[in-house]
Amino acid sequence: MIAALDLDALQQTLAGSPLQDWAADLPAQIDAKLAVGHGDLQRWYAAVQSLPTLNVERQELRDQLLLDGPCDEASRAKLLGALQGLIPWRKGPFDLFGVHIDTEWRSDWKWSRVAPHLDLQNKRVLDVGCGNGYYLWRMLGAGAGSVVGIDPNWLFLNQFLAVKRYLPDLPAWHLPLALEELPAKLEGFDTVFSMGVLYHRRSPIDHLLELKDCLRKGGELVLETLVVEGDAQQVLVPEDRYAMMRNVWFLPSVPALELWLRRAGFVDVQCVDVSVTSIEEQRATDWMRFQSLPDFLDPADHSRTLEGLPAPTRAVLVARKP
Numbered sequence: 001m002i003a004a005l006d007l008d009a010l011q012q013t014l015a016g017s018p019l020q021d022w023a024a025d026l027p028a029q030i031d032a033k034l035a036v037g038h039g040d041l042q043r044w045y046a047a048v049q050s051l052p053t054l055n056v057e058r059q060e061l062r063d064q065l066l067l068d069g070p071c072d073e074a075s076r077a078k079l080l081g082a083l084q085g086l087i088p089w090r091k092g093p094f095d096l097f098g099v100h101i102d103t104e105w106r107s108d109w110k111w112s113r114v115a116p117h118l119d120l121q122n123k124r125v126l127d128v129g130c131g132n133g134y135y136l137w138r139m140l141g142a143g144a145g146s147v148v149g150i151d152p153n154w155l156f157l158n159q160f161l162a163v164k165r166y167l168p169d170l171p172a173w174h175l176p177l178a179l180e181e182l183p184a185k186l187e188g189f190d191t192v193f194s195m196g197v198l199y200h201r202r203s204p205i206d207h208l209l210e211l212k213d214c215l216r217k218g219g220e221l222v223l224e225t226l227v228v229e230g231d232a233q234q235v236l237v238p239e240d241r242y243a244m245m246r247n248v249w250f251l252p253s254v255p256a257l258e259l260w261l262r263r264a265g266f267v268d269v270q271c272v273d274v275s276v277t278s279i280e281e282q283r284a285t286d287w288m289r290f291q292s293l294p295d296f297l298d299p300a301d302h303s304r305t306l307e308g309l310p311a312p313t314r315a316v317l318v319a320r321k322p
């Protein structure tokens, strides 16, 4: 499976950059993680390996994620079976040779709120908590030079590998690593994304500092997280669950988040979007059959979670490392 991660090509892409030594150490680090693995890893990777061979004749990454080319009914059935073997699919949607993966999240909606505020042309990008890598492909569609995603979830890695199977030559990599497993002071990426991760962190300012360590001087952070209304001293810490999630810690107001970013040493801090997450944007589908946002909101009042807290609202902030 390590071969599928395509680390040789990543090393070639990063040769001569400040990330060269890190890339050289990756095979050993990931090998050690694979040895521990996950109970379902073999099954998921078998699904990836069962994907039919298909030629991509049409590839759209800029405005949507769509691959197409000749695909007979038998191949499409095989493709569908392999992709269904990787359920649940949370981030997307993906259109692959006539198979529409209707994911839990309309991640394309989030990307349309984020992308207009960025210049990714030829940038070397890191996406922390990249999930199945949906945004990595869209970043390439927006002109990024190379994209590396890290996420410790093995299912999401296999979902990424399923798409990479059809785009083997694009400069996109998914590494099964947590942010804490990156070396300190990498200082090699032009743009670092952290979307949907900060509220899961118990030490949010340390998270911002770790993200800053990954950036070169002058590099840009793109931060997306749950926020609440209020002034620069307003932060919600749920007593227990938030929208049924157990691992939610800090939901700052936008001014508080801006202050945290400045305290962490970022400059040019700017909030470019605030949106309430709708039940059309996050919901159960055939590709993700568990409960989803509509089940986590107060049925009588969708402006509140089941716990009586403000319903999920997400902000996108950009900031620069001086």
Ligand SMILES: Nc1ncnc2c1ncn2[C@@H]1O[C@H](C[S@+](CC[C@H]([NH3+])C(=O)[O-])CC(=O)[O-])[C@@H](O)[C@H]1O
Pocket (backbone or CB within 6 Å): 091, 107, 128, 129, 130, 131, 132, 150, 151, 152, 153, 156, 177, 178, 179, 180, 194, 195, 196, 197, 200
């Ligand atoms: N320590 C960690 N280091 C790196 N990743 C982690 C860590 N812990 C958890 N994750 C990963 O962070 C992701 C959070 S989801 C956001 C996905 C995407 N970014 C999105 O914006 O849709 C939350 C959401 O749905 O909003 C998951 O894929 C975890 O496996």
